[in-house]
Structures are given as C-alpha cells and as structure tokens.
Amino acid sequence: MNNKGLLMIISGFSGAGKGTVVNRLLDKYGDFYALSISATTRSPREGEVHGREYFFKTREEFESMISNDELIEYARYVDNFYGTPKDYVEEKLNEGCNVILEIEIQGALKVKKIFPEAVLIFLFPPTVDELEKRLKNRGTETDQVITERMSRACKEIESAYDYDYIVINDDVEECTDAIHGMINAEKLKVSRQKDFIDKIRKDLVGHYC
Numbered sequence: 001m002n003n004k005g006l007l008m009i010i011s012g013f014s015g016a017g018k019g020t021v022v023n024r025l026l027d028k029y030g031d032f033y034a035l036s037i038s039a040t041t042r043s044p045r046e047g048e049v050h051g052r053e054y055f056f057k058t059r060e061e062f063e064s065m066i067s068n069d070e071l072i073e074y075a076r077y078v079d080n081f082y083g084t085p086k087d088y089v090e091e092k093l094n095e096g097c098n099v100i101l102e103i104e105i106q107g108a109l110k111v112k113k114i115f116p117e118a119v120l121i122f123l124f125p126p127t128v129d130e131l132e133k134r135l136k137n138r139g140t141e142t143d144q145v146i147t148e149r150m151s152r153a154c155k156e157i158e159s160a161y162d163y164d165y166i167v168i169n170d171d172v173e174e175c176t177d178a179i180h181g182m183i184n185a186e187k188l189k190v191s192r193q194k195d196f197i198d199k200i201r202k203d204l205v206g207h208y209c
C-alpha cells in the first residue's frame with residue numbers, strides 16, 4: 001500500500017465548527033491524523049496557547065517567515081495574516097500521517113496548486129441563521145467582527161465549487177465520521193495506489209504470467 005500520508009484541507013465559514021470537528025477527528029482517530037499548527041499575527045483569544053492553537057507572531061516575525069520561505073502558503077483574513085509552516089507538513093506526510101490543514105479558502109486553493117493530490121473539504125453550517133447564531137454564541141468576537149465574517153462568507157461561498165467535498169456540520173459526531181470515511185476512501189483510490197498495484201503486478205508477471 002502507498003504509505004505516504006494524505007494532505008487534507010478543511011475550510012469553511014468562520015463559525016462553521018471547523019475547530020470542533022478537527023479536534024474530534026484527532027481525539028477519535030489519534031495518530032491517523034496530524035494537525036498542522038499555523039502561524040498568525042492575530043492576538044490569542046482567551047484560553048489559546050502558543051504552539052497549540054497557533055504560533056502567535058508579530059507582523060515582523062511573520063514577514064521574516066515569508067522571506068525565509070518557511071510557509072507553504074499564507075493569506076490575509078480580516079485584519080490578520082495566517083500561514084502554514086512548511087517543514088512540519090512535509091515531515092508528517094513523509095512519516096505517513098494524514099495531515100490536516102484547517103485554513104481559509106485563498107490559502108486552500110494555493111495549496112491545491114502546489115499539492116494537486118490534496119483533498120479539499122468545505123464544511124457547511126446547516127443554515128445561514130445557524131451560522132450567525134454560532135458566531136454570536138462563541139462570545140469571543142465583537143459585533144463588527146461578526147458582521148465582517150458574515151460578509152466574508154458571501155465571497156467565500158463562490159469558491160465552494162472548487163472543493164472536492166462538502167460536509168454539513170449539523171451533528172459533530174456524524175460530520176467527523178463522514179470526513180474519516182472520505183479520507184479512507186480517498187486513500188484507496190487507484191490513482192493513489194499505483195505503486196502497490198505495480199508491485200503486485202510485477203510479482204505476478206515474474207512468476208505466473
């Protein structure tokens with residue numbers, strides 16, 4: 001079997017529940033997944049820890065990561081920069097882990113250009129009302145930021161067509177299992193298993209054909 005890990009990207013509107021679903025995937029399926037921790041210039045929210053949710057950087061530090069070519073991609077989201085560190089992703093893929101990038105859409109589409117075999121999953125809320133409700137209930141954002149994030153969703157929906165899968169996050173458990181099922185199926189695609197098929201074919205041809 002092809003032992004190289006699969007690169008998967010989970011995007012979705014702010015408030016769609018990406019963090020919750022990703023944490024559930026990690027809790028439930030342990031070492032099958034590795035989560036890439038992004039760098040950001042955003043300030044930590046209450047309870048967030050440097051190196052766990054994000055690597056929190058100053059603008060200058062973030063710019064130096066860009067100039068040292070340490071990021072696979074980066075994007076500006078509302079008023080902050082976010083980027084995916086390169087080394088960790090490559091290392092984990094080579095170890096055979098399925099690497100999750102929980103990133104916004106511009107970044108996801110850039111990654112797809114660099115890694116065309118990446119699987120892009122767009123997480124949807126069941127309704128727009130529910131999305132707004134979740135953002136308000138989170139209680140971490142001001143009304144102005146909530147409005148900015150809802151208006152950003154209006155633009156982001158246009159890119160949903162460029163993704164490979166959508167998943168509706170109505171029930172976290174079902175949503176988590178749906179994603180895990182997709183990833184397992186993706187890994188068994190013939191296009192990802194050519195080396196394995198070739199090996200069996202070679203052994204057959206050498207001995208029985």
Ligand code: 5GP
Pocket residue numbers: 011012013014018038039042073074075077082083084085102103104105106107108
């Ligand atoms: P938040 O501020 O709510 O933690 O994240 C805002 C947005 O930035 C989310 O849509 C999140 O998925 C996205 N994001 C987090 N890390 C990265 C990254 O490394 N690159 C890009 N392009 N987006 C990211």
